[in-house]
Amino acid sequence: MGAAPASRDVTSYGMGLAAPLALFFLLFFVAPLLQLFWLSLHNDTAGLHWGLGQYLHFLADPFSLSVLGSTLLLGAEVTAVCLVLGFPIAWLYQRVGPRLQTIIILIVLLPLLTSVVVRTFAWIVILGRQGIINATLQSLGIIDTPLKLLYTQFGVVIALAQVQMPLMTLPLITALGRIDPNLDDASCSLGAGSWRTFFRVVLPLSLPGVIAGCTLTYAAAITAFITQSLVGGGQMLFMPMYLYQQASTLQNWPFASAISIIFLLAVLAVVSVFTTLGRLSRGYGGA
Amino acid sequence: MILNRRSLMTTALTLGAMKAFPGLSFAQARPLVFATFTGSWEEAHKAVLVPAFRKANADAAMVLDPMLSVDQIAKVNAAKANPPIDVMLHDPGPALVAIGQDLVEPYPVEKSAYYKDLIAEAQEPMGPAPFFQVVGLTYNPEAVKTPPTSWADLWKPEFKGRVGITNLNSTLGTGWLVEIAKMRGGSEANVDPAFKALEELKPNLAAVAANPGALATLFQQGQIDISPGNFNAIQILKARGVPVEFVAPKEGAIAFKTTIHIVKNSPNRELAFKLIEAALTPEVQTTLMNPPYLIVPTNSKVTMGGEIARVLAKDTAELKKKFVFQDWKKINEQRSAWIERFNREIKI
Numbered sequence: 001m002g003a004a005p006a007s008r009d010v011t012s013y014g015m016g017l018a019a020p021l022a023l024f025f026l027l028f029f030v031a032p033l034l035q036l037f038w039l040s041l042h043n044d045t046a047g048l049h050w051g052l053g054q055y056l057h058f059l060a061d062p063f064s065l066s067v068l069g070s071t072l073l074l075g076a077e078v079t080a081v082c083l084v085l086g087f088p089i090a091w092l093y094q095r096v097g098p099r100l101q102t103i104i105i106l107i108v109l110l111p112l113l114t115s116v117v118v119r120t121f122a123w124i125v126i127l128g129r130q131g132i133i134n135a136t137l138q139s140l141g142i143i144d145t146p147l148k149l150l151y152t153q154f155g156v157v158i159a160l161a162q163v164q165m166p167l168m169t170l171p172l173i174t175a176l177g178r179i180d181p182n183l184d185d186a187s188c189s190l191g192a193g194s195w196r197t198f199f200r201v202v203l204p205l206s207l208p209g210v211i212a213g214c215t216l217t218y219a220a221a222i223t224a225f226i227t228q229s230l231v232g233g234g235q236m237l238f239m240p241m242y243l244y245q246q247a248s249t250l251q252n253w254p255f256a257s258a259i260s261i262i263f264l265l266a267v268l269a270v271v272s273v274f275t276t277l278g279r280l281s282r283g284y285g286g287a
Numbered sequence: 288m289i290l291n292r293r294s295l296m297t298t299a300l301t302l303g304a305m306k307a308f309p310g311l312s313f314a315q316a317r318p319l320v321f322a323t324f325t326g327s328w329e330e331a332h333k334a335v336l337v338p339a340f341r342k343a344n345a346d347a348a349m350v351l352d353p354m355l356s357v358d359q360i361a362k363v364n365a366a367k368a369n370p371p372i373d374v375m376l377h378d379p380g381p382a383l384v385a386i387g388q389d390l391v392e393p394y395p396v397e398k399s400a401y402y403k404d405l406i407a408e409a410q411e412p413m414g415p416a417p418f419f420q421v422v423g424l425t426y427n428p429e430a431v432k433t434p435p436t437s438w439a440d441l442w443k444p445e446f447k448g449r450v451g452i453t454n455l456n457s458t459l460g461t462g463w464l465v466e467i468a469k470m471r472g473g474s475e476a477n478v479d480p481a482f483k484a485l486e487e488l489k490p491n492l493a494a495v496a497a498n499p500g501a502l503a504t505l506f507q508q509g510q511i512d513i514s515p516g517n518f519n520a521i522q523i524l525k526a527r528g529v530p531v532e533f534v535a536p537k538e539g540a541i542a543f544k545t546t547i548h549i550v551k552n553s554p555n556r557e558l559a560f561k562l563i564e565a566a567l568t569p570e571v572q573t574t575l576m577n578p579p580y581l582i583v584p585t586n587s588k589v590t591m592g593g594e595i596a597r598v599l600a601k602d603t604a605e606l607k608k609k610f611v612f613q614d615w616k617k618i619n620e621q622r623s624a625w626i627e628r629f630n631r632e633i634k635i
Binding site for chain 2: 151230242
């Protein structure tokens with residue numbers, strides 16, 4: 001026992017406890033990422049010639065850029081659908097009794113307990129030419145020929161929104177739960193209507209949850225390889241499938257690495273936009 | 288040897304590490320690892336090939352590790368000096384990649400008892416072909432009353448919005464594209480006619496599946512009624528009661544050699560050879576030819592029977608006449624360009 005324990009500042013923590021995790025991340029996250037980056041800096045598939053050729057190939061090609069663009073757009077659409085559908089559920093959760101709360105939380109969590117593959121196949125059954133939607137509409141006489149729902153952007157967005165919904169709803173439930181219910185009453189007693197209360201009080205105070213939910217949903221939606229390829233089909237190309245093609249089918253690892261690095265940077269950019277919005281919202285919420 | 292605290296500590300740590308990570312001791316023998324394909328292939332090999340091999344080799348330890356060809360190549364490539372797989376199974380495209388990247392050993396032909404009995408197309412010195420996969424037309428007999436006879440039938444106006452294909456990630460999709468090119472005057476070196484034909488096929492296309500497995504699902508869902516398809520995949524659907532039939536088109540059904548290879552630097556070279564020998568025996572091939580597996584045999588001593596004789600060929604002579612073998616060396620040269628072109632042009 002050397003130094004007297006009393007002399008230690010109680011607010012400072014030893015970094016020793018974090019070291020195992022840091023080492024783990026260094027070994028299994030940072031190192032492979034660096035290797036990926038190193039690989040992407042080669043112009044040929046054998047990895048012998050250095051250069052930025054793979055990045056130029058991607059960035060100068062309108063087709064590759066359109067794949068990146070449509071993937072980022074897909075994420076935005078799914079996030080928007082999840083937010084619009086998830087917010088009322090989370091809001092409802094805070095306003096019903098404990099029995100209904102249990103039911104709601106069960107409904108929200110249930111999708112997480114089923115495999116993504118099973119859920120995606122269920123959507124194929126629902127959206128197909130002879131699926132539930134088309135069969136119902138036809139039997140009601142609303143349509144004559146089956147609607148094309150599967151293999152469309154619409155189908156992918158709907159299926160992904162269902163699959164990723166818990167990631168949006170759970171942070172929202174937490175954020176709304178932290179808002180003091182008295183604030184509602186206070187707002188009303190000061191003369192605000194319920195919509196005004198919602199937009200001026202509830203929404204700003206729930207923004208941290210909205211930002212967290214959007215970030216999670218967005219990241220999960222754009223990387224959802226299984227749902228994208230099964231509901232989107234083989235002719236709708238998003239970044240994960242593009243990567244898979246180059247890495248697995250064509251064994252073009254340097255180009256695949258470059259695609260992943262570009263994808264990673266694009267996602268980081270979008271996420272940092274979300275976080276900036278979050279910072280701004282804190283100022284707004286306090287105003 | 289002087290025993291001090293440090294050397295004792297080192298010994299203890301090493302022994303401890305070896306106990307904790309048995310894989311660290313390189314000299315230790317591991318069981319023979321056979322990378323087969325997933326799905327019906329895995330089932331067939333688990334039920335027929337593995338027991339036959341075990342019986343002939345005093346219950347030698349072996350494991351099946353089912354995965355796609357491209358994943359096998361990636362795994363072996365990542366650890367060439369100490370490969371985690373001893374025997375690889377490949378479609379023609381990946382087989383050439385594996386050979387080109389120096390990942391496989393030549394087959395010890397002179398030691399083999401069965402190699403010379405294989406039909407000429409199956410005799411590959413870098414790894415023989417114990418099985419064929421056959422691609423023809425598959426259709427739903429409840430929706431398509433007159434069975435199709437030619438690839439050209441897919442373009443018939445009556446199939447508007449009912450045709451399914453796969454993209455070029457799969458051997459099925461790429462092989463079919465080449466056949467369409469040939470039908471329209473092209474070849475393995477020139478698939479322009481096939482892309483023009485695909486453009487004309489668009490009104491008929493109901494779906495472009497991401498892989499052959501997804502294509503099979505589409506028949507089950509009634510999403511498509513006709514498509515190019517794999518003979519074996521169709522048999523599985525049929526066995527599950529899905530109304531689906533296979534016909535060899537008059538242009539010839541596409542045959543893919545499925546080759547089996549000893550991985551270079553395998554620590555289990557001898558057992559790997561024996562497993563491949565077992566796959567070439569007439570007994571194993573006959574069992575695999577019969578229901579429920581219906582895998583096309585390559586050993587000329589196997590008498591064709593059952594569904595295979597009815598739909599495909601009665602003997603090897605007829606088989607060679609009806610099957611089309613493609614030049615995958617030529618195909619591999621341009622495959623990435625075709626995939627890129629397909630990505631760009633095929634939007635439905």
